[in-house]
Amino acid sequence: MSSTINASVDGIVLTASSTAAMNLATGGTNRLSIDTSGNVGIATGNLTFSSTGQRITGDMSNATLTSRLAFQTSTTDGATRLMVLPNGTSTTSAFNLLNTSDANNASYLTFACESTVVAFRATNAGTGTLLPMAWVTGGSERMRLDTSGNLGIGTASPVTRLHVLDALSGGQFIVANSETNSAEKYGTFATQHYTNAEEPALGVAVQSSATENNILIGGALGEFNAATAIKFYTAANNTTTSGTQRMTIDSSGNVGIGGTASAFAKVEITGNFPGTTAGIGHYVNTTAPNGMTANVQGFRTNIGTAAAAFTLVDMHHFYAVQGAFGATSAVTNQYGFHAASSLTGATNNYGFYSNIASGSNRWNFYANGTAQNYFAGETGVGRVPVSGVRLTVRGSNTAATDYALACYDSSDFVLLYTRNDGYINTGTRTNSPYNATTGSAANMFVDSNGGLLRSTSSLRYKSEVTDATHGLADVLKLRSVTYKGKNDGDKVFGGLIAEEVHDAGLTEFVAYDKEGRPDALHYGNMVALAFKAIQELKAENDALKARIEALETK
Helix, strand or coil, X not given: CCEEEEEECCEEEEEECCCCCEEEEECCEEEEEECCCCCEEECCCCCCCCCCCCCCCCCCCCCXXXXXXXXXXXXXXXXXXXXXXXXXXXXXXXXXXXXXXXXXXXXXXXXXXXXXXXXXXEXXXXXXXXXXXXXXXXXXXXXXXXXXXXXXXXXXXXXXXXXXXXXXXXXCCCCCCCCCCHHHCCCCCCCCCCCCCCCCCCCCCCCCCCCCCCCCEECCCCEECCCCEEEEXXXXXXXXXXXXXXXXXXXXXXXXXXXXXXXXXXXXXXXXCCCCCCCCCCXXXXXXXXXXXXXXXXXXXXXXXXCCCCCCCCCCCCCCCCCCCCCCCCCCCCCCCCCCCCCCCCCCCCCCCCCCCCCCCCCXXXXXXXXXXXXXXXXXXXXXXXXXXXXXXXXXXXXXXXXXXXXXXXCCCEEEEEECCCCEECCCCCCCCCCCCCCCCCCEEECCCCCEEECCCCHHHCCCCCCCCCCHHHHCCCCCEEEECCCCXXXXXXXXXXXXXXXXXXXHHEEECCCCCEEEECCCCCHHHHHHHHHHHHHHHHHHHHHHHHHHCC
């Protein structure tokens, strides 16, 4: 072997022959060897950097992959293992992978082996940002764990703790035991893929054991697959001997919550209410999301009938029945339907709203019970109630053939009705105003506003009483007439003309309309005018008799 040592201003150059390696030895032992291909080998001892912040750099690129640094065992066909060892009594070793050359301000991934845990961490130093973790296979991202702790499978934007987005044909998540094909056997949790052309798959498949086929949702489209029923238990395990049955789905698809499924109800809730001082059997507690502008419905029924010809007697969309009350219990109030007083936040708030169009045998509201009906607020029929009016009724038109209000007895005889043209009828039943007669004088008056008033004569209802000045002379001004009423056919009446009584100056006997025109006469009050005229005639008669008697005595 031949070698040369050349010294120059640039340093020391060691040169070996082309057929031999160059070795460096200390203490009679080779420490470093460089073969003719340029490979460097450390025979004994450690590679040690005496200062901090040192780096091993190199660019061993080829045409396919750039910027690579490779480690490989020298054992032919041997496995390569790269080890990081703690020093002394330390129990932690780690790899840090950084996204910048500034180690003090970087985002980095740490693989660490510590005394109690093997850790896989995405962390940062200085101004470095926290980055999500992503798993990539086949050139595509398959899973991502974001910085909030949300895990996305099939999506890079998870919105929940576990967000699975799958367009594949298999189960999205499967937990299996050691049996062959255990995903279809026992201890399975899976969801089944479906396309738009298929029925939706059921989301969970669980079977308790090989002998108790209590719960199994499986099959090509995720159908129920149980011999008789799917049963849910709570206890140490889900067996009928030590567990309590909480929910059942029977072979007909009927669901029982709190126990077994009913044979005549699609969903039946049994058992005690939850809670201590208050309980709710069915609770919808949700929020209308942004953009939902049409409507939301907390409870809805849509019941139809089969196409076959048959008659269904009753169809109840909501039906309240009293259950059994314990012998020593007491219920203060029972409501078939209750709208709470807080139902006031909308523009329009309806405790009960019905919008059925008019037609034969149709009722927006029909109370068939014989119990009392009570309306505490102002009530409107045919219109919004008038403020301060307990009951407001509005007719559907102004026709004389239709009625705003009608009252009948149990035999459908009219007791009272008000036509839409203003006509009021009190009927002809035994004690109606028409048949309940009296010998008393009339004491009712209709004023110009249509109001009914009782006509009185007692001094208790009068003030500023003085003797009337009118008398026989005024009576002689009046014209007694006969006439026919325009709404009375050929019936002939006798009376006076209101305008003529007014012109005679007897205005206290005239009733006037809203425009101040003579409209009616207070015929009862005109008795006073007749009495005064009679008194004047008697006075004249008495004077005449006195004169005659005086002449006869002469």
